[in-house]
Amino acid sequence: MLTHRGRRPKSLRPLLRGRNGRAGRCPPVREPRRQRGYARKAGTGRRLLTTNDTDHMSSPTTLDTALDLGFTVRRARTSDVPFIQELVEPLVNQRILLGKDSVVLYGAIQEFRIAEDAHGTPIGCGALHVMWQDLAEVRTLAVASGWMHQGVGHALVERLATDARALGLSRLFCLTFEVEFFARHGFESMTEEPIDPAIYAELLRSTDEGVAEFLDLARVKPNTLGNTRMLKLL
Numbered sequence: 001m002l003t004h005r006g007r008r009p010k011s012l013r014p015l016l017r018g019r020n021g022r023a024g025r026c027p028p029v030r031e032p033r034r035q036r037g038y039a040r041k042a043g044t045g046r047r048l049l050t051t052n053d054t055d056h057m058s059s060p061t062t063l064d065t066a067l068d069l070g071f072t073v074r075r076a077r078t079s080d081v082p083f084i085q086e087l088v089e090p091l092v093n094q095r096i097l098l099g100k101d102s103v104v105l106y107g108a109i110q111e112f113r114i115a116e117d118a119h120g121t122p123i124g125c126g127a128l129h130v131m132w133q134d135l136a137e138v139r140t141l142a143v144a145s146g147w148m149h150q151g152v153g154h155a156l157v158e159r160l161a162t163d164a165r166a167l168g169l170s171r172l173f174c175l176t177f178e179v180e181f182f183a184r185h186g187f188e189s190m191t192e193e194p195i196d197p198a199i200y201a202e203l204l205r206s207t208d209e210g211v212a213e214f215l216d217l218a219r220v221k222p223n224t225l226g227n228t229r230m231l232k233l234l
């Protein structure tokens, strides 16, 4: 399995491209799809809330919006690992995401959130990996191709940001080709190392590839080629 990133193939660029180049803070609640000219997906209508739903989204309004769009976001279960592997595999092969063995995914399952459709079928995933007292990375964010551009990625990033705040974090890192998408969620390109030398030295002790990418170490440069290192202040 490939364990590094590289330039995204040209064939994917139109699919993943933003609608315009404007960067800025993403509004907290996505406008419902039908108001923006999107047809509702068959069989994905509103359903009754259960107690588990309260864990899905950060606010009742966001939860209601996500349900209205036909999906919810929940904590990952170990049974989601095969789905995550299947979703991520082509992106790893295209060097868009960092590959992870199943054993690593099982060990990190508590970091993951899963988006699922109205039938409970997983349609997207994303993880929050804590790196330091105030810092975490959004990683392994992916949405099934049939569900792209319907707000699933937005809901996952918002959920992970809420999780980060609940953990007391104040900075979110990501390494991505999806610069416009993350810019809409308040991420900005990193221009300089945002950590002091003492913490840098501590982070150097980590064996995690994501931490090495955050530090922009020479050994991971081939992995990060063409990607942008971005940071969001929470």
Ligand SMILES: CC(C)(COP(=O)(O)OP(=O)(O)OC[C@H]1O[C@@H](n2cnc3c(N)ncnc32)[C@H](O)[C@@H]1OP(=O)(O)O)[C@@H](O)C(=O)NCCC(=O)NCCS
Residues within 6 Å of the ligand: 016, 017, 018, 019, 020, 030, 031, 032, 033, 034, 036, 038, 091, 096, 097, 138, 139, 140, 141, 142, 143, 144, 147, 148, 149, 150, 151, 152, 153, 154, 155, 174, 175, 176, 177, 178, 180, 181, 184
């Ligand atoms: C990045 C990724 C997760 C985004 O997922 P997504 O579900 O398509 O994201 P969203 O639907 O929330 O937003 C995508 C676009 O659709 C638009 N959109 C979302 N909901 C919409 C709606 N209801 N009506 C109209 N447009 C909408 C958004 O404005 C957004 O445009 P932008 O990219 O210019 O900001 C997805 O493209 C993906 O899986 N990429 C491959 C993996 C990857 O690169 N991951 C990031 C690195 S960790």
